[in-house]
Amino acid sequence: MNRDEMIYAVYCLLYDIRLNWSEKVKERIELAIKICHKLGGDFEVLAQECENFGEFGYDEIDGRFFRDDFPYGYYGTEKLHNCSNDINDRSIEFNMFVDEYITCPDCIFKNYRRLI
Numbered sequence: 001m002n003r004d005e006m007i008y009a010v011y012c013l014l015y016d017i018r019l020n021w022s023e024k025v026k027e028r029i030e031l032a033i034k035i036c037h038k039l040g041g042d043f044e045v046l047a048q049e050c051e052n053f054g055e056f057g058y059d060e061i062d063g064r065f066f067r068d069d070f071p072y073g074y075y076g077t078e079k080l081h082n083c084s085n086d087i088n089d090r091s092i093e094f095n096m097f098v099d100e101y102i103t104c105p106d107c108i109f110k111n112y113r114r115l116i
Contacts, residue, residue: 003039005094008083010035010046012102014066019104029054031101087112 001009013032017025029050036047053065087095087109098105098112105112 001091001093001097004083005090006035006039007043008090009094009097010039010043011083012098012105012108014050015108016102016104018066019107023103024101026054028101085110 010032013028013035017028033047033050036043036050049066049068085108087098087105088111090098098109099114102108
C-alpha cells in the first residue's frame with residue numbers, strides 16, 4: 001500500500017472499531033498502531049492514543065474513543081487527506097487488507113464488494 005492508503009487504512013480500522021467493537025478489537029488496534037509507527041510524524045500521537053485505548057481494557061470502552069479530529073482520531077481524516085470512500089479507487093493490496101481486517105466494510109465504502 002502507498003502512504004495515502006496506509007493513512008486510509010488507519011481511518012478504516014478505527015472507524016470499524018466504532019462500528020463493531022465486539023470482535024477482533026485487539027487485533028485491529030495493534031494493526032493500527034503498527035501502521036501509525038510506519039507513517040511516523042503526527043501518527044505517532046495517534047499510535048499513543050491507540051495504546052492508551054488498550055490500557056483501558058478493550059471490553060470497557062468502544063470505538064467512540066477515536067472520534068476526535070486528526071491526528072487523534074478518525075474524524076476529519078477523509079477531508080484532511082482527500083480520501084474517497086470508493087473502494088474502486090484503491091489498490092488490490094488495500095482491498096485485500098479490507099477483506100481481512102475490516103469487519104463492517106459495507107458501512108465504510110459506498111461500493112464495497114469482496115474480492116474473493
